Amino acid sequence: MNGEIITVAVPKGRLLEESSALFERALGVSPKKLLDGTRKLAADAPEAGLRFISIRAADVASYVEHGAAAVGIVGLDILREEPRDLYEPLDLGIGRCTVIVARHRDAKPLPRGVAPRVATKYLSLAAHHFAKKGIPAEIIPLHGSIEVAPSLGLADAIVDITETGETLRANGLVIEETVLDVSARLVVNRVALKLHAERLRRLIAALRRVCGEAAAPKVR
Amino acid sequence: MLDLSLPSGLRDLLPDHSAHLAELSAKLQEVFSRFGYRRVFLPTLERLDVVERGLSAAALADVMKFVEPGSGEVVAIRPDITPQIARLYAARPDALPSPARLCYDGPVLRAREARAGRPREVYQAGVELLGAGGPSADAEALVVLARALERVGLGAAVLEVGHARFAHAVIDGAGLAPKGRAAAWEALSRKDEDALAALAKKGRGEAAARAALPELATLYGDGALSRARKLVRDVPGAATSLGQVEAALRIARRRGVKDVSVDLGETRGLGYYTGITFAGYAPGAGSAVAAGGRYDELLERFGRPGPAIGFAVDLEFATQALERANGRAGERTARSRRSRPR
Numbered sequence: 001m002n003g004e005i006i007t008v009a010v011p012k013g014r015l016l017e018e019s020s021a022l023f024e025r026a027l028g029v030s031p032k033k034l035l036d037g038t039r040k041l042a043a044d045a046p047e048a049g050l051r052f053i054s055i056r057a058a059d060v061a062s063y064v065e066h067g068a069a070a071v072g073i074v075g076l077d078i079l080r081e082e083p084r085d086l087y088e089p090l091d092l093g094i095g096r097c098t099v100i101v102a103r104h105r106d107a108k109p110l111p112r113g114v115a116p117r118v119a120t121k122y123l124s125l126a127a128h129h130f131a132k133k134g135i136p137a138e139i140i141p142l143h144g145s146i147e148v149a150p151s152l153g154l155a156d157a158i159v160d161i162t163e164t165g166e167t168l169r170a171n172g173l174v175i176e177e178t179v180l181d182v183s184a185r186l187v188v189n190r191v192a193l194k195l196h197a198e199r200l201r202r203l204i205a206a207l208r209r210v211c212g213e214a215a216a217p218k219v220r
Numbered sequence: 221m222l223d224l225s226l227p228s229g230l231r232d233l234l235p236d237h238s239a240h241l242a243e244l245s246a247k248l249q250e251v252f253s254r255f256g257y258r259r260v261f262l263p264t265l266e267r268l269d270v271v272e273r274g275l276s277a278a279a280l281a282d283v284m285k286f287v288e289p290g291s292g293e294v295v296a297i298r299p300d301i302t303p304q305i306a307r308l309y310a311a312r313p314d315a316l317p318s319p320a321r322l323c324y325d326g327p328v329l330r331a332r333e334a335r336a337g338r339p340r341e342v343y344q345a346g347v348e349l350l351g352a353g354g355p356s357a358d359a360e361a362l363v364v365l366a367r368a369l370e371r372v373g374l375g376a377a378v379l380e381v382g383h384a385r386f387a388h389a390v391i392d393g394a395g396l397a398p399k400g401r402a403a404a405w406e407a408l409s410r411k412d413e414d415a416l417a418a419l420a421k422k423g424r425g426e427a428a429a430r431a432a433l434p435e436l437a438t439l440y441g442d443g444a445l446s447r448a449r450k451l452v453r454d455v456p457g458a459a460t461s462l463g464q465v466e467a468a469l470r471i472a473r474r475r476g477v478k479d480v481s482v483d484l485g486e487t488r489g490l491g492y493y494t495g496i497t498f499a500g501y502a503p504g505a506g507s508a509v510a511a512g513g514r515y516d517e518l519l520e521r522f523g524r525p526g527p528a529i530g531f532a533v534d535l536e537f538a539t540q541a542l543e544r545a546n547g548r549a550g551e552r553t554a555r556s557r558r559s560r561p562r
Contacts, residue, residue, distance in 0.1 A: 067506060191501050191506065201442075
């Protein structure tokens with residue numbers, strides 16, 4: 001590998017496992033294995049010319065946008081909630097889930113002209129969604145346990161992310177509509193792509209090849 | 221209590237940083253002048269209709285404008301110096317015969333912060349070659365930029381060339397509905413190949429253009445020109461654009477500019493550009509240290525039609541790159557200066 005090392009920001013938590021598997025198949029290096037072997041937040045894979053850093057999922061986009069990492073893995077919900085100046089060259093097809101609008105299953109429809117109260121941590125996605133439909137929703141920002149807001153009388157509906165819908169059902173909520181289909185994206189810093197054009201093009205292509213395999217195993 | 225804070229997004233440049241900026245600016249002007257570019261000083265305020273002619277509707281939203289108390293005229297603080305130069309060139313054919321080589325140095329201001337923490341006011345030094353078209357003028361702009369970057373100590377910067385009409389021809393050729401076309405530009409700005417592939421399936425245009433659409437996101441890196449050449453053999457507009465890029469690079473190479481990279485899918489700041497576009501990138505700077513391109517339709521909007529090309533160096537980003545690259549060297553000089561015997 002010529003030139004300096006390229007830093008890749010991988011998110012802590014549930015995306016780490018799946019994204020590590022992709023890197024291992026594409027380039028023969030697993031960020032999870034490397035990071036597990038050390039108590040540090042960074043681990044080098046000199047044979048691939050890469051350094052992996054382990055970052056909170058919500059912060060990966062900031063690290064990449066400001067150039068502390070050249071490449072990162074970020075959920076589409078995070079990218080669309082707070083738009084960033086990044087390249088998003090690849091849908092990794094992992095971490096699939098959905099941002100939805102849900103309501104309590106016993107809730108009566110609101111009288112005409114009443115603005116619904118919507119509890120969410122996705123302030124901008126929610127505001128945008130209702131504005132597009134011409135509904136003057138009142139957005140209530142919450143940081144967690146969004147799904148209990150309707151039964152506690154705080155909100156008429158919620159906008160939240162769900163994978164299986166189980167937590168929603170357990171709280172007596174039904175999905176009303178989809179706001180955004182989410183999967184993890186590979187993001188690249190704009191200047192880094194210019195400075196390491198060929199190396200990053202190859203990295204993206206290698207990951208694209210294994211994402212394609214993962215997406216179509218049933219055909220065989 | 222006296223509030224000494226500045227309006228948001230503005231800042232003072234203290235002596236050390238200012239000295240770096242001033243030194244950079246002086247070296248740039250020296251190179252510009254060596255190539256025959258003559259300095260002009262232009263006002264900070266322009267009438268809004270002048271600024272408007274040079275900008276897209278979206279860019280116009282970022283312009284700081286107000287009403288002059290005396291005349292009721294709407295004026296704007298310049299967000300970009302190129303349209304001012306175009307106005308000057310159109311207004312003064314007597315003083316500026318064609319082709320005119322002009323250079324400038326000064327601040328431009330935007331109404332909003334492009335992003336939290338990014339300054340609204342930036343200092344630029346640039347050149348405009350007015351009334352000259354074709355590959356030789358294209359190459360001249362590349363040569364001046366390459367020499368300027370070398371002179372200021374950014375010889376290692378990556379010089380990248382693209383073309384404002386290349387992606388246009390492919391997207392137009394793919395035959396997308398208006399909504400799909402907007403989505404394609406949006407996706408291309410993020411180099412989102414998957415989204416472009418999905419859009420290409422919906423297109424009703426030529427097969428060649430639809431096949432090329434997702435590839436727009438990958439036309440950078442080694443062999444980008446030859447990959448592009450194969451891709452757009454049957455997309456006439458794109459092939460013409462590509463020919464212009466190749467011709468400019470050929471001449472620039474003969475004049476000693478080596479190692480130019482290519483990205484034919486870059487949509488950054490295309491604004492009024494109609495031909496080749498180019499930018500300089502350096503490690504340590506958060507964005508391009510220089511950017512420019514050919515704008516053959518702008519002068520006409522001011523009433524003196526003609527081809528033109530130019531670029532501006534962003535003094536702040538260039539200084540950032542230099543300060544970071546020379547960080548240690550800078551400290552050393554400072555220390556040796558301090559320990560110098562009296």
